[in-house]
Amino acid sequence: MVRKWFSLWRVRNNKSSLEKVEELYNSLDMGKLPTHIAIIMDGNGRWATRRGLPRAMGHRAGVESLREIVKTCSSLGIGYLTVYAFSTENWKRPAIEVNILMDLLVEYLNKEIEDLHENNVRVRAIGRINELPEKARGALNQAEKRTEDNEGLILNLALNYGGRNEITAAVKQMACDVAVGKLNPDDIDENIISNYLYTAGMPDPDLLIRPSGEQRISNFLLWQAAYSEFWYSPVLWPDFRKEHLLEAVVDYQNRQRRFGGLKSK
Ligand code: IPE
Ligand code: IPE
Ligand code: MG
Numbered sequence: 001m002v003r004k005w006f007s008l009w010r011v012r013n014n015k016s017s018l019e020k021v022e023e024l025y026n027s028l029d030m031g032k033l034p035t036h037i038a039i040i041m042d043g044n045g046r047w048a049t050r051r052g053l054p055r056a057m058g059h060r061a062g063v064e065s066l067r068e069i070v071k072t073c074s075s076l077g078i079g080y081l082t083v084y085a086f087s088t089e090n091w092k093r094p095a096i097e098v099n100i101l102m103d104l105l106v107e108y109l110n111k112e113i114e115d116l117h118e119n120n121v122r123v124r125a126i127g128r129i130n131e132l133p134e135k136a137r138g139a140l141n142q143a144e145k146r147t148e149d150n151e152g153l154i155l156n157l158a159l160n161y162g163g164r165n166e167i168t169a170a171v172k173q174m175a176c177d178v179a180v181g182k183l184n185p186d187d188i189d190e191n192i193i194s195n196y197l198y199t200a201g202m203p204d205p206d207l208l209i210r211p212s213g214e215q216r217i218s219n220f221l222l223w224q225a226a227y228s229e230f231w232y233s234p235v236l237w238p239d240f241r242k243e244h245l246l247e248a249v250v251d252y253q254n255r256q257r258r259f260g261g262l263k264s265k
Helices: 002-027 044-050 055-076 095-118 134-147 163-179 190-195 242-253
Strands: 036-040 080-087 122-126 154-161 207-210 229-232
Touching (some): 002 242, 036 242, 044 055, 055 095, 055 242, 080 095, 095 122, 095 154, 122 134, 134 154, 229 242
Parallel strands (some): 036 207, 207 229
16 A cells, blocks of 8 residues: 555656656747856765765766766757866875776766767866876777767866866966967967866856755866856755756746846846
């Protein structure tokens, strides 16, 4: 009896989630989609701990969310999706957790690459990639090569990424280029600086999503997020699904971006 009620409740609950997705799709303005979405994939550890599971299980469950969100962005026709997968600060975690994260990255790329390729997704890695373990570098290299000619969604995987680190590296490179006469200090402007970042040639994120209830930037896209619209959600990343992404996009579409100017009529 209890089981019967539970399954009825589940059917109803699933239905309402499907209905929600449909409603959100209906209220989307396809002509006003964000070109670039950035996501801080946070909350895996808490998701696992709340279930009495090891943190690694949370990371594994988080991969499922990534899969669904990439698919959704790709089918919507979003231009760029940048996901924060490992920060320059995440090395502070126990080596065993870091290892698990690297293994999951390799597993994700190996399993998904053909699917991503078929969906015309182009995979790119941003961050200090040369400091990642060899297995991760190898898998990233392969994924980038396999998908380099694709013209659909650009999926930026931010790995060993830190905004301050990125800006520091850019400043260093600019100083070197000035020293050898490749760059004239008088020419340095915001555009040139942008072009020294990992995201050179890409538009800044329009929408920056952080699940898990935290409301901070945690060193993500510091330069690029100057005018991004922020969307926070208490949902933990492993529970983050299509409906949450659509909710964020619909909310974004109802915002007014002013970039320091005045309200447009
Ligand atoms: C995000 O989840 C994954 C990484 C930072 C690599 P967390 O592992 O930070 O999860 P919480 O914040 O501890 O719940
Ligand atoms: C940000 O999450 C980094 C990633 C999601 C990869 P963290 O969990 O590391 O950030 P803090 O420590 O809560 O600021
Ligand atoms: Mg976290």
